Amino acid sequence: MKYGYGVDLGGTTVKMGLFAESGALLDKWEIDTDATNGGVNIPTDIGKAILADMNKHSFAKEDYLGAGIGVPGQLWNDGTADAVNLGWKRFPLLGRLREITGLRWVGDNDANTAAMGEYWQGGGKGYQSLVFVTLGTGVGGGIILDGKCLRGAHRAGGEIGHIPMDPTETRLCGCGNRGCLEQYASATGCARLAMDALAGSDEPSTLRSARKVDARAVWDAAKAGDALALRVADTFCDILARGLAAVTATVDPEVVVIGGGVSRAGQPLLDMTARHYRRYAFNACKDTPIVLAALGNDAGMYGCMANLL
Amino acid sequence: MKYGYGVDLGGTTVKMGLFAESGALLDKWEIDTDATNGGVNIPTDIGKAILADMNKHSFAKEDYLGAGIGVPGQLWNDGTADAVNLGWKRFPLLGRLREITGLRWVGDNDANTAAMGEYWQGGGKGYQSLVFVTLGTGVGGGIILDGKCLRGAHRAGGEIGHIPMDPTETRLCGCGNRGCLEQYASATGCARLAMDALAGSDEPSTLRSARKVDARAVWDAAKAGDALALRVADTFCDILARGLAAVTATVDPEVVVIGGGVSRAGQPLLDMTARHYRRYAFNACKDTPIVLAALGNDAGMYGCMANLL
Numbered sequence: 246m247k248y249g250y251g252v253d254l255g256g257t258t259v260k261m262g263l264f265a266e267s268g269a270l271l272d273k274w275e276i277d278t279d280a281t282n283g284g285v286n287i288p289t290d291i292g293k294a295i296l297a298d299m300n301k302h303s304f305a306k307e308d309y310l311g312a313g314i315g316v317p318g319q320l321w322n323d324g325t326a327d328a329v330n331l332g333w334k335r336f337p338l339l340g341r342l343r344e345i346t347g348l349r350w351v352g353d354n355d356a357n358t359a360a361m362g363e364y365w366q367g368g369g370k371g372y373q374s375l376v377f378v379t380l381g382t383g384v385g386g387g388i389i390l391d392g393k394c395l396r397g398a399h400r401a402g403g404e405i406g407h408i409p410m411d412p413t414e415t416r417l418c419g420c421g422n423r424g425c426l427e428q429y430a431s432a433t434g435c436a437r438l439a440m441d442a443l444a445g446s447d448e449p450s451t452l453r454s455a456r457k458v459d460a461r462a463v464w465d466a467a468k469a470g471d472a473l474a475l476r477v478a479d480t481f482c483d484i485l486a487r488g489l490a491a492v493t494a495t496v497d498p499e500v501v502v503i504g505g506g507v508s509r510a511g512q513p514l515l516d517m518t519a520r521h522y523r524r525y526a527f528n529a530c531k532d533t534p535i536v537l538a539a540l541g542n543d544a545g546m547y548g549c550m551a552n553l554l
Numbered sequence: 555m556k557y558g559y560g561v562d563l564g565g566t567t568v569k570m571g572l573f574a575e576s577g578a579l580l581d582k583w584e585i586d587t588d589a590t591n592g593g594v595n596i597p598t599d600i601g602k603a604i605l606a607d608m609n610k611h612s613f614a615k616e617d618y619l620g621a622g623i624g625v626p627g628q629l630w631n632d633g634t635a636d637a638v639n640l641g642w643k644r645f646p647l648l649g650r651l652r653e654i655t656g657l658r659w660v661g662d663n664d665a666n667t668a669a670m671g672e673y674w675q676g677g678g679k680g681y682q683s684l685v686f687v688t689l690g691t692g693v694g695g696g697i698i699l700d701g702k703c704l705r706g707a708h709r710a711g712g713e714i715g716h717i718p719m720d721p722t723e724t725r726l727c728g729c730g731n732r733g734c735l736e737q738y739a740s741a742t743g744c745a746r747l748a749m750d751a752l753a754g755s756d757e758p759s760t761l762r763s764a765r766k767v768d769a770r771a772v773w774d775a776a777k778a779g780d781a782l783a784l785r786v787a788d789t790f791c792d793i794l795a796r797g798l799a800a801v802t803a804t805v806d807p808e809v810v811v812i813g814g815g816v817s818r819a820g821q822p823l824l825d826m827t828a829r830h831y832r833r834y835a836f837n838a839c840k841d842t843p844i845v846l847a848a849l850g851n852d853a854g855m856y857g858c859m860a861n862l863l
Contacts (some may be wrong), residue, residue, distance in 0.1 A: 374694055374707055380592040383595025388804070390704065398683055399838035407836040408800040411794075483721075491800045493715040495697070498704025528729055529708035 248304055249553045250295055250312035251362075253355065254278065256330045259291060260542065263298060264550040266296030266310060268366045272298070273546065284331035288338060292345030299346075311349030311551030314342070315358030319400045326352070353553045355545050356403060359504065359538075360387025362547030366554075367539040368502040376498045378405060378489070379540070381503035382421065384427040384434075388496055389530045393554075395496070408430070408488050430485040434509050435460035436464075439477045448473050464510040478510075479517055486521035493530040504538025511537065557613055559621035559657075559860045561669075562664065562854030565589065565639045568600060569851065571779070572607060573859040575619060577675045582855065593640035597647060602652030610654075620658030622858030623651070624667030628709045635661070662863045665712060666703045668813065668847075669696025671856030674863075676848040677811040685704050685807045686847070687714060687798070688814035692728065693736040697805055703861075704805070707755055715740070717797050739794040741816050744769035748786045750812075757782050773819040787819075788826055793829035802839040813847030820846065 246265055253260040255278060262273040276294050279286045295312060314320075316338065323340030332526030339350045353361070360377035369375035369389070378383040384406030388395040394403040406427035407420050414424030428434050436459045439452060450473035455462045463481075466474030489501055508514065517533055523531050540547055555574055562569040566597060571582040585603050588595045622631075623646065629635030633648030648659045662670070678684035678698070688694040691777060693715030699702040704711040717731050717737035723733030737743050745768050758771060759782035765772045772790075777785035782847035798810055817823065822845055832840050849856055 246794050327695075363577040390699075395805060397701065398808040398842070399806055401803060401806035401836055401838035404803045404836050404838070407803045409796050411835040412796060412834075423838070424835065487718050487721060494710060494713045494716045495801050495804045496704060497708055497713070499707040525718040525721075525731065527710055527713050527731070529706075529710035529713070531664070531708070 247310045247549050249310040250298075251546035251549035252280050252291055252312060252314040253358065253549065254287070254291070254314055254316050255355070256280065257500060258318055260546050261291070261294060262543070262546040264547070266554060267338065270547070273543070275454040278331075280516050282334050283515070284328070286366070288341035288393070292342055295346050298431035306347070309348055309501065310553040311351065312342070312346065314338070314350065314352040314357070314551040315355040315545040315549050316352060317355050317474065319354055320352040342377055349553075352548060353394060353396070353548075353552060354400065356385035358548030360389055360403065360545040360548065361394055361551045362540050362544035363502045363504065363538050364389040364392070365551035366547050367544055368504070368536045369500055374498040374501040375500045375502050376403070376405070376489070377498060377502045377504065378491050380431055380485070380503065381505035382431060382433055383507070386400065388479045388498070390496070390498075405488060405492050408491055410484060410488060426488040428490060430481060434462040434482050435463055435477070438480055439474070442473055442545065443473045450474060452532070460507045462508075464507075464514070468513060478513070482514060482517035483521045486496075486518050487525045489518070489522055489535070490525035490527070490530075493533055494527040497530055498533065501533060501535045502538050503535060504544060508537055557617055558619040559607075559624040560855035561621060562598055562667065562858065563587065563596070563600070563623055563625050564625055565748060566755060567792060569855055570600070570603060571852070571855040571859070573856070575863060579852065579856070582852070587640075588642050593637070593642055593645065596640065597650035597652055604655050604657070609636040610696050614655070614692040616656055619862040620660065621651070621655065622667070622861040623647070623659065623661040624664040624858050625661060626664050628663055629659070629661040633659075633661070645796045651718060652689070662705070662861060663705060663709065665694035666696040666705065667857035667861065668853040669698055669851035669857065670703055670860045671849050672811045672813065672847050673698040673701070674860035675856050676853055677813070677845045679788065681720050681808040681820060683716070683807040684809045684811050685712070685798070685801050686811045686813065689740055689794070689812065689816035690814035691742055693740045694814070699805070699807075714801050717800055719793060719797060726811070735793070739790060739797060741769040744772055744786070744790050744816060747789055748772045748783070749783055751822070752784055769816045770818075773823070777822060787822070791826035792821060792830045795827050796834045798800055798827070798831055799834035799836070803836040805840055807842065809843045810842060811847050812844060812851060817846055843857035
């Protein structure tokens with residue numbers, strides 16, 4: 246049996262896990278992300294934590310396949326990383342980690358590693374190809390084909406949050422374009438759809454007395470039968486489904502896996518999305534299953550380990 | 555030097571070529587497609603033509619890499635083919651061709667083989683990945699990543715003609731959905747956009763006296779400065795560009811190659827499309843080149859040969 250480390254580097258914490266190659270997560274812990282001084286201490290902090298964990302076990306050096314890392318930005322072929330939130334531009338991440346730990350290191354961006362994790366041990370386990378979508382603050386994505394991540398020529402493979410959905414949109418997306426999928430099918434987008442609906446009519450809704458109109462409040466109200474919230478949820482799923490239909494007509498995966506905070510809405514979100522999806526999808530893809538992610542916040546760690554195999 | 559045959563099976567003719575593995579097309583010819591009797595004679599006709607050509611050359615059997623075929627439908631892993639226009643449903647195509655010729659046979663659908671041809675020796679030569687789009691009666695597509703065709707779990711990889719573009723569309727696409735890219739960005743779609751524009755106003759246009767308002771007439775009039783035709787051409791490119799932006803945000807290829815009849819409009823079509831594309835595309839993909847296909851009707855034959863390598 247071989248072992249490896251999965252390291253999911255986020256803006257505030259680093260999630261770290263020790264895995265067996267079988268897929269078992271043997272141990273996991275977190276350390277703080279030190280984003281000061283242009284993130285220069287991050288490799289040292291991660292490396293020390295790995296070395297400390299290696300000291301706790303009696304495995305031989307050759308029992309380790311190495312370590313994988315997911316970064317909130319881009320990881321280039323030469324092992325350098327860009328990450329705006331950490332102040333990294335071509336930061337020599339993998340090289341530093343190798344120096345400190347003596348292990349082999351591989352890496353990718355966080356959306357791709359989460360997709361890989363769900364492919365290996367999560368909602369996409371058993372499928373040969375998948376499209377993974379995270380519905381969080383934004384909409385992220387990752388595409389796995391025959392076990393390999395589709396990174397893309399400019400590391401934009403799976404950036405499905407920025408598929409143009411509405412050419413008439415006047416508001417700006419974070420990316421600078423207008424009408425991206427992420428402007429509607431994210432947690433932020435869901436809240437905005439709700440605010441627009443509330444502002445657009447005097448229709449009674451429990452959302453009007455909600456402390457905060459966020460995606461969770463919308464879905465809770467929808468599940469409780471609030472008509473306005475139901476319409477917002479339906480619009481959310483309609484737009485998401487149309488985006489997914491564009492993706493499946495392009496890459497035709499075996500399964501679509503939905504994760505991220507909004508996916509906690511669960512089965513009602515899947516059902517509504519699937520109903521709209523069937524209407525938009527190309528014939529051959531109408532029955533493509535849409536399932537929930539299974540690994541939650543651990544998906545990235547799993548994917549980092551999968552990238553070592 | 556090794557040799558091989560590329561066979562592009564169409565509904566009315568079969569285009570056949572003898573290639574050197576270097577990419578040189580040494581000879582090409584056509585035979586009629588006999589679609590009678592459920593297309594049962596097609597393998598015999600193709601096989602005989604191949605054997606006759608092999609007899610003309612002094613190559614040894616082991617000098618041949620085999621033969622590749624592109625079908626106007628689906629080619630399954632077991633070598634059987636579906637093709638509505640030929641009356642084929644799980645027709646044992648590759649097996650019959652092997653029996654008759656004694657050669658190794660490989661196959662794929664025609665859009666994928668054309669994409670592969672443009673990748674190998676055409677507009678995408680020198681790139682590692684491409685999205686190929688044919689603007690013909692419909693909109694076809696094929697995606698090549700690291701030299702491999704993205705076929706998809708249901709053989710729908712690259713079916714970008716059926717990306718949903720307009721949820722408000724009331725007219726039906728040939729596929730049964732409403733608002734597919736192909737309803738606007740094909741030759742048929744271009745003509746329809748022009749008819750709608752002509753019917754929607756009394757604005758003078760040279761198209762009003764055209765014998766036939768087809769895609770060619772639209773682009774000829776646009777190039778001659780006709781204002782209405784220019785607006786139609788611009789709308790055509792706008793919708794095409796928005797579809798391409800959805801595709802590049804998903805698979806992020808190195809290049810987009812545009813072929814098919816409408817691509818004969820040439821540079822003005824590329825320029826207009828690129829201008830709209832920059833507006834819709836995800837940042838990392840805004841500079842992805844959009845180029846013309848280079849092999850015309852021979853692309854499929856080239857791709858069939860490429861599939862042997």
